[in-house]
Amino acid sequence: MPDRTSCRFCNAIPVGLEISDTLVIEVQDLNVVFGRGARSFHAVRDVSFGVDRGQSFGLVGESGSGKTTVLRAIAGLLGNVAHVTGAMKVADEELKQNRSRPFRRRVQMVFQDPYGSLHPRHTVDAILSEPARVHQLDRIKDRVVKALEEVGLDASFRFRYPHQISGGQRQRVSVARALIIEPDIVLLDEPTSALDVSVQAEVLNLLMRLKREHRLTYVLVSHNLAVVAHMCETLSVMQNGAVVETMTVEQLRSHNPTQPYTKQLLTASLGYDRAAIDAFEEFDSK
Amino acid sequence: MTEHPMLIVEDLHVTYDTPTGVVRAVNGVSFELGREKLGIVGESGSGKSQTGRAILGLTAGGTVTAHRLEFEGIDLLNASERTMREIRGGRISMILQDPKYSLNPVMTIGAQIEEAFIIHSKATKQEARARTIEMLKAVRIREPERVYKTYPHEVSGGMGQRIMIAMMMIPEPAIIIADEPTSALDVTVQLQVLAILDDMITRRGTGLIFISHDLNLVASFCNRVLVMYAGKVMEQCSAAELANANHPYTQGLLNCLPRLDAGQDELPVLQRDPSWA
Numbered sequence: 065m066p067d068r069t070s071c072r073f074c075n076a077i078p079v080g081l082e083i084s085d086t087l088v089i090e091v092q093d094l095n096v097v098f099g100r101g102a103r104s105f106h107a108v109r110d111v112s113f114g115v116d117r118g119q120s121f122g123l124v125g126e127s128g129s130g131k132t133t134v135l136r137a138i139a140g141l142l143g144n145v146a147h148v149t150g151a152m153k154v155a156d157e158e159l160k161q162n163r164s165r166p167f168r169r170r171v172q173m174v175f176q177d178p179y180g181s182l183h184p185r186h187t188v189d190a191i192l193s194e195p196a197r198v199h200q201l202d203r204i205k206d207r208v209v210k211a212l213e214e215v216g217l218d219a220s221f222r223f224r225y226p227h228q229i230s231g232g233q234r235q236r237v238s239v240a241r242a243l244i245i246e247p248d249i250v251l252l253d254e255p256t257s258a259l260d261v262s263v264q265a266e267v268l269n270l271l272m273r274l275k276r277e278h279r280l281t282y283v284l285v286s287h288n289l290a291v292v293a294h295m296c297e298t299l300s301v302m303q304n305g306a307v308v309e310t311m312t313v314e315q316l317r318s319h320n321p322t323q324p325y326t327k328q329l330l331t332a333s334l335g336y337d338r339a340a341i342d343a344f345e346e347f348d349s350k
Numbered sequence: 351m352t353e354h355p356m357l358i359v360e361d362l363h364v365t366y367d368t369p370t371g372v373v374r375a376v377n378g379v380s381f382e383l384g385r386e387k388l389g390i391v392g393e394s395g396s397g398k399s400q401t402g403r404a405i406l407g408l409t410a411g412g413t414v415t416a417h418r419l420e421f422e423g424i425d426l427l428n429a430s431e432r433t434m435r436e437i438r439g440g441r442i443s444m445i446l447q448d449p450k451y452s453l454n455p456v457m458t459i460g461a462q463i464e465e466a467f468i469i470h471s472k473a474t475k476q477e478a479r480a481r482t483i484e485m486l487k488a489v490r491i492r493e494p495e496r497v498y499k500t501y502p503h504e505v506s507g508g509m510g511q512r513i514m515i516a517m518m519m520i521p522e523p524a525i526i527i528a529d530e531p532t533s534a535l536d537v538t539v540q541l542q543v544l545a546i547l548d549d550m551i552t553r554r555g556t557g558l559i560f561i562s563h564d565l566n567l568v569a570s571f572c573n574r575v576l577v578m579y580a581g582k583v584m585e586q587c588s589a590a591e592l593a594n595a596n597h598p599y600t601q602g603l604l605n606c607l608p609r610l611d612a613g614q615d616e617l618p619v620l621q622r623d624p625s626w627a
């Protein structure tokens with residue numbers, strides 16, 4: 065009998081019993097418009113995608129193209145700052161304006177900007193305990209210590225404040241905060257961009273292990289194509305609010321995209337090459 | 351090593367007293383910086399940011415000591431607060447690791463950049479506005495007129511970084527310390543922004559300290575690299591030689607990278623050797 069309140073980190077729970085193997089995230093014709101009238105801005109245009117349970121879906125593309133906004137729309141974090149249209153379903157629940165409590169337990173987001181999302185006057189311990197308390201979990205202290213350990217931080221970090229730890233350590237705290245309440249679906253916004261390559265490897269291995277053991281589903285936003293290739297089965301490339309191309313990881317690995325924008329992205333991922341940069345084209349997909 | 355170093359750092363230490371003991375954030379770092387692009391790489395917590403911040407005296411609550419910490423002949427450890435303010439405001443610029451956090455949340459992006467122009471170049475309000483729009487274009491922000499009127503929480507992560515880069519270039523500093531300046535940018539824009547920075551540095555003979563986790567980027571962009579571990583410099587090499595670095599730590603870091611050309615089940619992680627510390 066699987067017990068959803070037992071600790072994910074201590075004993076693996078056979079999940080997937082109660083939910084079918086089909087699409088767990090469905091986004092259909094998502095549009096997001098910030099502001100009104102003359103100051104309005106159409107940040108996401110007709111974006112559609114689906115993710116199967118236990119799979120990872122990557123979102124890559126231009127800075128400012130709407131990747132974070134897509135995640136925030138799914139998480140229900142756009143509230144009254146934007147006008148959101150289109151249909152979104154998560155685990156058969158049609159998403160309405162307000163997210164249900166079970167939704168908030170099963171869907172967690174790791175934010176792009178860890179400093180901005182960690183309360184400056186709360187210790188690491190308080191930051192990690194809070195979601196566990198909100199969701200009425202037991203043995204909170206054990207969970208906090210275990211969650212820190214999972215992201216490679218020892219217990220001496222518990223009573224430090226965000227400004228007393230390095231950027232990468234803050235990022236790991238925000239990953240730990242998302243995982244501590246054992247979600248099924250994790251929306252990861254640049255989860256490793258502030259991490260060094262070794263901790264990045266540790267965090268990616270951790271995310272992959274959790275995905276395997278608990279059939280977690282991820283939506284991963286990253287600028288690092290190698291990270292996306294490592295984590296995901298499929299990905300969409302965004303530019304200027306719209307999806308320009310959806311492809312499999314095999315296509316990405318074999319440098320075989322169809323769109324010129326994606327080809328340029330692949331060239332750019334090879335490193336700093338002044339001649340190549342001068343040959344970059346502007347793409348406008350409006 | 352460097353012919354006319356602008357910055358000399360010798361045996362730099364930064365320590366913090368915490369309830370769980372003394373943290374040695376920087377533990378005996380030495381290097382020189384000339385008119386060049388110097389990369390600093392190394393694992394999280396190895397002291398990269400603290401090294402950059404110590405140069406500018408931005409290590410609140412910490413104790414900084416050094417055998418020498420000199421910028422163009424000025425002893426930074428014993429300089430007056432007034433001298434330090436002048437240096438921070440214009441001679442050495444630092445772009446911090448959490449860019450949006452360093453922008454003023456209640457002022458529009460345009461007003462903040464404009465203010466920097468007015469302070470540093472005595473430009474009129476009108477000139478400052480025109481140059482602000484130009485600057486936003488230079489860092490490849492789409493629709494600069496729209497972004498001019500937005501507040502920091504209304505721009506994306508990568509836009510925030512580009513705005514910080516734009517602001518840092520305004521005073522035409524002698525040295526730029528850039529802490530992960532492009533980690534939130536897509537790879538295309540990242541290279542374009544670095545090309546702009548590169549041009550400016552070459553034109554004005556600026557020295558750049560480029561702190562980054564992106565080993566390939568540092569190897570292809572910088573001239574020289576310091577590899578840090580546990581507050582110390584483990585190894586120094588020319589950037590082009592990074593892939594052939596000697597130290598097992600540096601090799602270990604290179605091995606951790608996921609690869610685009612081939613899939614792996616499990617990524618190798620660093621096996622730390624106690625003899626490194």
Ligand SMILES: Nc1ncnc2c1ncn2[C@@H]1O[C@H](COP(=O)(O)OP(=O)(O)OP(=O)(O)O)[C@@H](O)[C@H]1O
Nearest residue numbers: 098107127128129130131132133504505506507508
């Ligand atoms: N609260 C807001 N009000 C107005 N515009 C916004 C707001 N939040 C985001 N935007 C705009 O929406 C667009 C998309 O932003 P988003 O943060 O989704 O980009 P992104 O793809 O995540 O970029 P990056 O890779 O740089 O993080 C940007 O042009 C941004 O200025």
Ligand SMILES: Nc1ncnc2c1ncn2[C@@H]1O[C@H](COP(=O)(O)OP(=O)(O)OP(=O)(O)O)[C@@H](O)[C@H]1O
Nearest residue numbers: 228229230231232366375394395396397398399400
């Ligand atoms: N105010 C502080 N009090 C106590 N320890 C601190 C403080 N600031 C930094 N540290 C510690 O100093 C060490 C070096 O930090 P630093 O920010 O320089 O790391 P970094 O190399 O920049 O790492 P990252 O790549 O994660 O940004 C870390 O172990 C950090 O926890």
Ligand SMILES: [Mg+2]
Nearest residue numbers: 132176506507
């Ligand atoms: Mg984003």
Ligand SMILES: [Mg+2]
Nearest residue numbers: 230231399447
């Ligand atoms: Mg740092």
